Amino acid sequence: MNRTIKKVAVLGSGVMGSRIACHFANIGVQVLLLDIAPKELTPDEEKKGLKLEAAAVRNRIVNAALQAAIVANPSPLYRKADASRIKTGNFDDNLKEIAGCDWTIEVVIERLDIKKGLYEKVEQFRKPGTLITSNTSGIPIHLLAEGRSEDFKQHFAGTHFFNPPRYLKLLEIIPTPDTKPEVLDFLQHYGDLYLGKTVVLAKDTPGFIANRVGVFALLDAMQTMQKLGLTVEETDKLTGPVIGHAKSATLRTSDVVGLDTTINVANGLAQGLPNDEAKDVFVLPDFVKKMGESKWLGDKTGQGFYKKVKGEGGKSEIHALDLSTMEYKPSQKVKFATLEMTKTIEKLADRFKVLVAGKDKAGEFYRLSFGSLFSYVSNRIPEISDGLFKLDDALRAGFGWEMGPFETWDALGVQAGLDLAKAAGRTPAPWVEEMLAAGNTTFYKVTEAGVRQFYDIASKSYQSVPGVENFIILDNLRASGKVLWKNSGASVIDLGDGILNVEFHSKMNALGTDVIQGLLKGVEMAEAGYRGLVVGNDAPNFSAGANLGLVYMQALDQDFDELNMMIQQFQQAMMRMRYSSIPVVGTPHGLTLGGGCELNLHCDRVVAAAESYIGLVEFGVGLIPGGGGTKEMTLRTALKYEDGEPEFNLLRNTYMTISTAKVSTSAAEAFDLGYLRRGDEVVLNSNRVIAQAKAAAIDMADAGYTQPLQKTNIKVHGKGALAMFKTGVYAMQQGNYISTHDQLIADKLAYVMCGGDLSSPTEVSEQYLLDLEREAFLSLCGERKTLERIQSILTTGKPLRN
Known part of the structure; x- marks a missing residue:
């Protein structure tokens, strides 16, 4: 059966239910979120003269739960606007609407009698053939299915999400003896591809796996x-x-989860x-x-x-x-x-x-x-x-x-x-x-082919781990001899089909001299005999940024010639990737900050994990993005000038993104901030990112990728915009919202983004902006307060606002 999930009903709006609803909304699915209708009015409702029959009263519990989820931190939503896909209601008035849903997920209190009573009502309205699952973590799945119709049993299983559902990747699927094999296949496929989960098929035993x-x-x-x-x-x-x-x-x-939860589960x-x-x-x-x-x-x-x-x-x-x-x-x-x-x-x-x-x-x-x-x-x-x-x-x-x-x-x-x-x-x-x-x-x-196998007890032999055929796992390729070049900070690995991968393995994947050498080597090797290049790794975070310790030591020693050369090499490496003869694909995931963000800004295409926290955060250490980030964000803004929105407004938005060191809370939000752009992709399951990036590189190569030319027509606004930014920053400083050092950094950022103090709007080249960017970065490295900020991050991990 060709099954499509357009609308999901979530029954129960507690912490788990509301957040499961949010995660389905994240991926674009319409959600019907239901809970019980209150049996009595609150004092506030009585004061307002409301009756129990009022919709605001009858949906009070579900609406309050959803609102609590929307404002929760960390957020269960990729974007707050995604909550608009969730419609709320109550079991008495709206349960009949599950007839229009493709999947109904029960997430009510962990009591067998309550769950079974709800299922009896669900059977009155559920459309035959649609999925029905329970998020129970402690009740045997076969007991929940007792007394239900044959069609219900055939399409019923446990789908145990872990809290918080957006962030914890596990989804346990627990079948009953009556669950159809094709239902299990679909749930596993959907959980992996659409929900971004590591899906594990479990047996119906206490606590599952x-x-x-x-x-x-x-x-x-x-x-x-x-x-x-x-x-x-x-x-x-x-x-x-x-x-x-x-x-x-x-x-x-245990303190965070609640010791009562530990006690209840243990008992x-x-x-x-x-x-x-x-x-x-x-x-x-x-x-x-x-x-x-x-x-x-x-x-x-x-x-x-x-x-x-x-x-x-x-x-x-x-x-x-x-x-x-x-x-x-x-x-x-x-x-x-x-x-x-x-x-x-x-x-x-x-x-x-x-x-x-x-x-x-x-x-x-x-x-x-x-x-x-x-x-x-x-x-x-x-x-x-x-x-x-x-x-x-x-x-x-x-x-x-x-x-x-x-x-x-x-x-x-x-x-x-x-x-x-x-x-x-x-x-x-x-x-x-x-x-x-x-x-x-x-x-x-x-195996020699890079396939991971496990010891299978039943057959007493090694079998391929199933379900990972669509993943590229770099450790497996490394073990099978696919590393073509390496140094202490990076490796070039053959992904097959003419695509190479540059992997970082420095501490926190910081971009130092060795990593830059690896990037340049990867481009050189790919241009010499391959079709494309992916920049990806299997670490929890893509990169925490440039090697700040090295910047600090050189600035402290006032070795500005060496520092200038290092920043210039970083800029040139980014431009080398951007203007190579082969397509380059970035794969941000987890923390992708500072230099890690700049690297992805310079890729031809980006395939991002949904959980990507991307940002130019240099302002927090007293600097501006110096590896091409300021240039690239200014360029991207200039490309929007023909869209109709006032140009100063567009430039100001980008300026605020950089000067407030905004980091996206998801890949979806990274589009709003300009770190990702049209044509970039988001992948829900981070295990699939490198494989999808490889496919993107192949697609671009097959489409006849041609080496682009550096841009020389970037519109900058000179003194007019610079005066606007400086006036605003001065007012912020005078109001004690920012420090005088913040003002200095902000003014230097504005100077670069406006193209300097040109007398009128002018078209400039990328190299012109890179030179301004590097000059501003170096001058800030000579500021004592910048060094104090860098030292604070390096020694305590905490930003210093001096």
């Missing part, structure tokens, strides 16, 4: 912490970024898993029970494992719970010798062997926790999944782990992981030793 393993890991960390006498701060230090987990680690995450799993070999882990530690009884539930109650208090002078301080006394004490900095040894190890996979070899409490913690985790996941197959790769996918996408449990186990070595599990008092599943005995020494391997 991610929560089952993720909550086990959380509770096991709590018990190990108690066993070793570790503090709250020590535990979070050990379970955060050092092992590829979120900065909020374990206990801070549910403890009751639902009487035969789990590690059921002892799901028994809550005494300190968690006490915290629950005291309503110390985290951020929602003002205190949990951490508590924010007012210290001396009214300054906020973070206190941490002392588990031995159950009292709060000032949070302490944590230091372990084992962690110190990993500081120079950039690659996550290389850290694990050092961590488990530690001779201090940190090493002991890792030996126990990894041993328990490895044993647990080995025993979950085939109970919760037939393929081990699904567990890794689920934990990476749902809990934000950089590496899944089996990937981590591989990094340590399968035999070493088995030894850790046994030493921790756990019993791994027999299939692991059988796998080793057969000569299979890893859970994953990459």
Whole structure:
């Protein structure tokens, strides 16, 4: 059946329901968002003389929930305007409208009786053949389908989104025995391509996959912490970024999510898993029970494992719970010798062997926790999944782990992981030793063709990981020998079909000398014997910008000749990419700031991940964009002058974007800010970006790409516009809205964008603007207050407004 999703009904407008509705609105789908109608008036409604029958009253709950979502931070919407695609209503008056919907998603309270009662009503109006799914995270899917019609059962499944649905990539699909295979195929395809999710097919077992393993890991960390006498701060230090987990680690995450949620999920799993070999882990530690009884539930109650208090002078301080006394004490900095040894190890996979070899409490913690985790996941197959790769996918996408449990186990070595599990008092599943005995020494391997395979327990052989045929994974290409050139900051990789890729691997993908060399090498190699070039990487962020530390050191030493040469090389590299004989495609994703933004501004086309935070942020460190960004944004603005809007207005909008260091909150917003333009693409699933960029490069090559000519007819407005900007900036400074140094930077930016103090509007070249841009950048590098701003960012990570 050829199925198209034009309209979706979301039943339940709570935190999850409203945000699922927003994410469908993000991708252009019409949404019907429904909730219960109130049973009584509020005092405000009574004062207004409203009746229960009034539409404003009957839709009060759903409208309030949607409004809360719209103003939430981080926003569940790509653009606030996308909320216009959501129509609200209530179950009594509007449930009949689901007859016009292609997919109905139930997201009401986690009670079987309430859900089943709603389904009974849904069956009266739902059009046969349309999708019906539940977002439940704890109720068995087969129980929800009991008593329903055959058509309902055939088109029913669990679709478990993770909160917040826009940002967390996991979507677990849980079928019932009656769910049609084509329905499952469609849900997996749609979730991947249209919703941008990592879709994992799960079995109908308690907690499904991610929560089952993720909550086990959380509770096991709590018990190990108690066993070793570790503090709250020590535990979070050990379970955060050092092992590829979120900065909020374990206990801070529990505070954010709410300890009551942890307690409810743990209790549910403890009751639902009487035969789990590690059921002892799901028994809550005494300190968690006490915290629950005291309503110390985290951020929602003002205190949990951490508590924010007012210290001396009214300054906020973070206190941490002392588990031995159950009292709060000032949070302490944590230091372990084992962690110190990993500081120079950039690659996550290389850290694990050092961590488990530690001779201090940190090493002991890792030996126990990894041993328990490895044993647990080995025993979950085939109970919760037939393929081990699904567990890794689920934990990476749902809990934000950089590496899944089996990937981590591989990094340590399968035999070493088995030894850790046994030493921790756990019993791994027999299939692991059988796998080793057969000569299979890893859970994953990459073929010579760059295809990733996993060990399939049923067939006792390696099988290709399904569902990634349309992805290009650079690690796999690297493992299969596709790297053609590399230095310490960049690599040139052959993507096949005549397309090369330049990948960065500097810290935060900062654009330093090595990366610039890699970009130039990539263009040179592509022009010599290939059809196109992609600039892409698989890191969480495309690039945090130019190497600010290098700029700072040269400016501090007043080595302005060297600094001038460095900026000139950066500008020339950007122009080399823009005016090469082959098409160049950029792939922004995550943070794409400063120099990273400038790079994409100079690509022929951009294929951006939906979650791209793009911006020229140099103003915050006392500079203006100096790698061609100011020139390019001025050029793009000049190209709009024939659209009818007053030219000064267009220029002012661009000027404000740069001078306020605006960063797009999504790729969609990047179009509004001018960082993306017509012809650029947005891809919902970030895993697909490089493959789509390769396809774009091929399309341009096939269409007969011709090397463009540098522009020499960019209209600038000279003194007229410059006076306007300076007057406005002066007024801002006099009103104490900005500092005198802000005024200096803003005036220099205006000078470049207006083409200098030309007496009348004039057409200038790109090189003319580049020279002005570089001159302004260098002069600001000589300002003490600029150096203070750069130093603040480098040392504290916080902007300084001096």
